[in-house]
Amino acid sequence: MSEKGVDANYRFIAAYNEVNARIVQRHQALTLYVTLTASLLAALLALHPGEASKSLPVEWLVFAFPVTTVCLAFLNYKTERAITNLRSFLSSLERLGNAHHQLPSYNTDPRWANGVNKVRRFHDYAAAVLASGANAIGIGVVLRLYPDRLADKPLLIGLLIVGAILSVLALLVIPRWSYRPLEEGGPT
Numbered sequence: 517m518s519e520k521g522v523d524a525n526y527r528f529i530a531a532y533n534e535v536n537a538r539i540v541q542r543h544q545a546l547t548l549y550v551t552l553t554a555s556l557l558a559a560l561l562a563l564h565p566g567e568a569s570k571s572l573p574v575e576w577l578v579f580a581f582p583v584t585t586v587c588l589a590f591l592n593y594k595t596e597r598a599i600t601n602l603r604s605f606l607s608s609l610e611r612l613g614n615a616h617h618q619l620p621s622y623n624t625d626p627r628w629a630n631g632v633n634k635v636r637r638f639h640d641y642a643a644a645v646l647a648s649g650a651n652a653i654g655i656g657v658v659l660r661l662y663p664d665r666l667a668d669k670p671l672l673i674g675l676l677i678v679g680a681i682l683s684v685l686a687l688l689v690i691p692r693w694s695y696r697p698l699e700e701g702g703p704t
Contacts, residue, residue: 524612527605528610535599542592542596549647559577574662574665579679581650586686593686596694599694600693603629606622607621607698610623623697624698626697629695633696636694647683
């Protein structure tokens with residue numbers, strides 16, 4: 517095997533290891549999100565009993581639900597862009613010496629590349645459903661436990677709902693930046 521072939525193989529393996537690391541990071545971001553939202557919910561419930569809860573700024577604490585969803589969207593976007601960049605690099609390696617015409621090419625052949633994007637989309641659906649539920653539960657708990665504190669603040673409730681909806685929509689838009697293979701004969 518030529519020196520160039522060995523180099524390409526090592527680069528391919530290294531890039532694929534990096535793709536796997538980014539996928540793990542995406543799952544870890546979702547785990548972090550679940551942990552944060554569960555902690556926020558526990559804090560809201562723990563703060564409720566007693567007179568001391570009347571002076572606590574629950575109006576601000578509830579904003580953490582859409583804020584954590586925005587952070588999840590940012591982390592998912594970051595990993596999606598990194599994976600897209602790495603898969604473009606892998607596709608370039610698959611095309612060395614026109615190897616993609618003789619061997620199956622996971623990142624170059626649209627049948628494989630687009631299929632994996634469709635499957636990975638379920639991660640985005642799971643994140644959006646989870647974020648929708650977390651935001652709805654968080655806002656619902658605040659409205660239920662502290663109705664007197666929020667009764668005269670309809671703008672605050674509106675901002676929370678808009679923030680939650682926009683942050684969930686951001687999670688659903690991220691797949692627009694997923695990797696797509698180059699058209700045959702297109703730029704490399």
